[in-house]
Amino acid sequence: MTAISQAQKESTGQVQPRRQRRELSDRAILNLFIWPTLILLIAWNLFPLIYSLFLSFTDYSAIANKAPTWVGFQNYADILSDPQMWKYFATTGRYALVTVGMQTILGFSLAVLVQEKFKGSGLVTTLILVPMMLSPVVVGMFWKLMYNPSFGYFNFLLGFRNPSTAPEMLAGRFAGQPVPNLALWAVALVDIWMWTPFVMLLVLSGLKAIPDYLYEAAVIDRASSWFQFWRITVPQVMPLLMIAILFRTIEAFKSFDLVMGLTGGGPGDQTELIAVNLYRQAFLGQWRTGRASALAYIILIVIIAISNLYIRYLNQAKED
Amino acid sequence: MSSVELKNISKSFRYVQALEDVSFMVRDREFFVLLGPTGAGKTTTLRIIAALLKQDSGTVLFDDEVVDAMTPADRDVAFVFQQYSLYPTMSVYDNLAFPLRSPLRKTPEDEIKAKVTHVAEILRISHLLDRKTARLSGGEMQRVSIGRAIVREPRIFLMDEPLSNLDAKLRESLRVELQHMQKTQGNTTLFVTHDQIEALTMADRIGVLNEGHLVQVGTPEDIYDRPATTFVAQLVGTPRINLVPGGRDNGTFFIKDSLMHLPAPEGRSLPDNVLVGIRPEDIFIDPAGQFSGTILLTEPLGVETIVHIKSGEQMLLSLAPGITQLRRGVDVTFNILLDRLHYFDQTGKRLA
Numbered sequence: 001m002t003a004i005s006q007a008q009k010e011s012t013g014q015v016q017p018r019r020q021r022r023e024l025s026d027r028a029i030l031n032l033f034i035w036p037t038l039i040l041l042i043a044w045n046l047f048p049l050i051y052s053l054f055l056s057f058t059d060y061s062a063i064a065n066k067a068p069t070w071v072g073f074q075n076y077a078d079i080l081s082d083p084q085m086w087k088y089f090a091t092t093g094r095y096a097l098v099t100v101g102m103q104t105i106l107g108f109s110l111a112v113l114v115q116e117k118f119k120g121s122g123l124v125t126t127l128i129l130v131p132m133m134l135s136p137v138v139v140g141m142f143w144k145l146m147y148n149p150s151f152g153y154f155n156f157l158l159g160f161r162n163p164s165t166a167p168e169m170l171a172g173r174f175a176g177q178p179v180p181n182l183a184l185w186a187v188a189l190v191d192i193w194m195w196t197p198f199v200m201l202l203v204l205s206g207l208k209a210i211p212d213y214l215y216e217a218a219v220i221d222r223a224s225s226w227f228q229f230w231r232i233t234v235p236q237v238m239p240l241l242m243i244a245i246l247f248r249t250i251e252a253f254k255s256f257d258l259v260m261g262l263t264g265g266g267p268g269d270q271t272e273l274i275a276v277n278l279y280r281q282a283f284l285g286q287w288r289t290g291r292a293s294a295l296a297y298i299i300l301i302v303i304i305a306i307s308n309l310y311i312r313y314l315n316q317a318k319e320d
Numbered sequence: 321m322s323s324v325e326l327k328n329i330s331k332s333f334r335y336v337q338a339l340e341d342v343s344f345m346v347r348d349r350e351f352f353v354l355l356g357p358t359g360a361g362k363t364t365t366l367r368i369i370a371a372l373l374k375q376d377s378g379t380v381l382f383d384d385e386v387v388d389a390m391t392p393a394d395r396d397v398a399f400v401f402q403q404y405s406l407y408p409t410m411s412v413y414d415n416l417a418f419p420l421r422s423p424l425r426k427t428p429e430d431e432i433k434a435k436v437t438h439v440a441e442i443l444r445i446s447h448l449l450d451r452k453t454a455r456l457s458g459g460e461m462q463r464v465s466i467g468r469a470i471v472r473e474p475r476i477f478l479m480d481e482p483l484s485n486l487d488a489k490l491r492e493s494l495r496v497e498l499q500h501m502q503k504t505q506g507n508t509t510l511f512v513t514h515d516q517i518e519a520l521t522m523a524d525r526i527g528v529l530n531e532g533h534l535v536q537v538g539t540p541e542d543i544y545d546r547p548a549t550t551f552v553a554q555l556v557g558t559p560r561i562n563l564v565p566g567g568r569d570n571g572t573f574f575i576k577d578s579l580m581h582l583p584a585p586e587g588r589s590l591p592d593n594v595l596v597g598i599r600p601e602d603i604f605i606d607p608a609g610q611f612s613g614t615i616l617l618t619e620p621l622g623v624e625t626i627v628h629i630k631s632g633e634q635m636l637l638s639l640a641p642g643i644t645q646l647r648r649g650v651d652v653t654f655n656i657l658l659d660r661l662h663y664f665d666q667t668g669k670r671l672a
Contacts (some may be wrong), residue, residue, distance in 0.1 A: 142373040216372050217405040221468070222422035235409040 107199025140261015
């Protein structure tokens, strides 16, 4: 009897705090979940974003022991009137055009190929995806080895056995003679190799979502396979393809790690993409924090502008 | 238009025998309905005729000519899919013109225009021609997909449950339109459905499929009045046919577990145990009726009322015209049209 009442007392004693915890209001729980994330976001994203916007209007240098002084649009004016910077932007544009273009064509073709079920198609698909999963720095390292003119696989597979008559891809020379842009295309090739699988993956998911009966209807309507491809496959995959292209374009404008791993911007400034130059101005020896911030904002605006174009086109593709 | 004949078609997928030794013929200009429940093999049959599937064995003939080696394009059939299958990025006009623009056909553009306009008028979709197909309602989509089939003159129309995704009202009106179109243009049509009303109302002849076997082929009257098996008897007709076990005893004939004794049918010898099929419309409440029972339930439909009568342990459905004043729990007497009874043996086969 006493044991029972004791147990009852204990159990009611336990109920008490549990009820209190339950009284935590929905709003309190909401705050509990939101604020940690929000604080991190503000500290690591929002503050640097706004602070760098401020810095872009100053002559601040991170290593100079000097408070930032306001210079207005001077940094922006300097950058936009510097022909060297325009050259880097042009290099980046060319790089983006080639890599994204090739990734789109190759990624689409690969997707169409592996979409057909054949023996081991699952394995092949997975293997194709491997480059995408590697770290860009690692990719840069071993492509550097592969491109090596004296012992690399690249020249060997192309049939160049003598290093003195072979292309030196990363040095931008062929048989000792400089070839303009060769180093840039060498870097682009690695980027294409690495990121084509990404486009393939997105296109593949788009292809798989096309219902079979559309093709069956087309076959019965006696449509040619050419017609089926252009009138059914392409329009149906278009929204996903556009997303892949959008992602790759943004990435191309931010390309940094691969280039640093392969050439570091060289030879000369042949592979000096805008993000590489940004890094150089911000840190390598120069520490021009204010000017680098301004450049970062210019890149941001360019990327947003291009993205907007894509998104507008994407929405149009969805409308149709 | 052509006749289409299937000879001993069999087809199996990995785990199921979809069709087994199916043979039938769709005559030239005939509206043939393939009726059966889900999974009976109806769509498989259709796809084999269209060459979207290859049969394991058997032969398909168009106008007595073997077409087994022909591709879907060569067979020149038109297919109306259950899911409409319109080309989503094209306008209604382009969808309708699509089969005419095939490189194999090369129709001049003004002829295409005339044909598309004509078809749009028949199906009353002229006002939709400029619209993108994604902006159409289900009924409009199905009209367009029917239009895409009739815009050319194929050898046969294959229709795979084209009305089943539509609401009841629309289904009714499209049913009438389809039938009218088929009759005026004399198209050979093979129409697949699980809906017995569609089958009975539209068909010149019906083929009943069950689990890959063709159970019966006949006119709607044949199927309804002389069902070959209990399966067919139960498949057609709403409310469903009453199927009760019957037996013989001393020259009379009785329904088991009920109070009903019938005179033995004249001029025929039945086995000791049979299944008796009675259509609900052949049972009618009659104050002078020779059978008695209790009303369990009434379902007024307006035109008629379904009356559930319990006689002994047996439940019988009966149809009364209009809305009856009968209430549940009331004892009634009823009569049965004895010459319209159906007799089946224990395996479900009709006894001649």
